[in-house]
Amino acid sequence: MALTEAVQDYLEKLYWFEEADIEPTQANLAAVAGRMGDLDTAVSRATRAVTLAPTNATARLQLGSLLLSAGKVEEASVELTKEVGDVGLECCSPRAASTHRSRARTGDGG
Numbered sequence: 001m002a003l004t005e006a007v008q009d010y011l012e013k014l015y016w017f018e019e020a021d022i023e024p025t026q027a028n029l030a031a032v033a034g035r036m037g038d039l040d041t042a043v044s045r046a047t048r049a050v051t052l053a054p055t056n057a058t059a060r061l062q063l064g065s066l067l068l069s070a071g072k073v074e075e076a077s078v079e080l081t082k083e084v085g086d087v088g089l090e091c092c093s094p095r096a097a098s099t100h101r102s103r104a105r106t107g108d109g110g
Contacts, residue, residue: 026052027059030066039070050079 003011013032017024030045046063053059060079067076 025049027062030062034066034069039066042066043070043072 013029014024017028017032022028026045026049030042030049033039033045034042043063043066046059046066049059050056050063060082064076064080067073067079
C-alpha cells in the first residue's frame with residue numbers, strides 16, 4: 001500500500017519529533033509548520049489545539065499570533081481577546097496580555 005505524500009510528510013515529522021524528544025502535540029506541529037513557512041497548516045494545527053483544549057491560553061495566543069502572521073487580523077483579534085473561562089489571558093503577565101490585544105487591534109504581528 002503506497003502512502004500519500006501528506007502521510008509520508010506527517011510520519012517524517014513524527015519521526016523527527018521523537019528524535020528531538022518533542023511531544024508531537026497539535027501545538028508543537030503548528031509551531032513547526034509556522035517555522036517552515038506553511039502558515040495554512042500552522043493555523044489549522046493551532047486551531048485544532050485550541051479546539052482540543054479551549055481553556056489553554058497559551059494555545060490561543062499561539063493561534064492568534066499565527067493568524068496575525070497570515071494577515072488574518074480580524075480573526076486574530078477575536079482569538080486574542082476571547083475570555084477562556086476563568087483563565088482569560090491570565091497565564092501571561094497583564095502587560096503581555098495588553099500587548100497581544102493591542103497588536104491584534106492594530107494588525108501588528110510583532
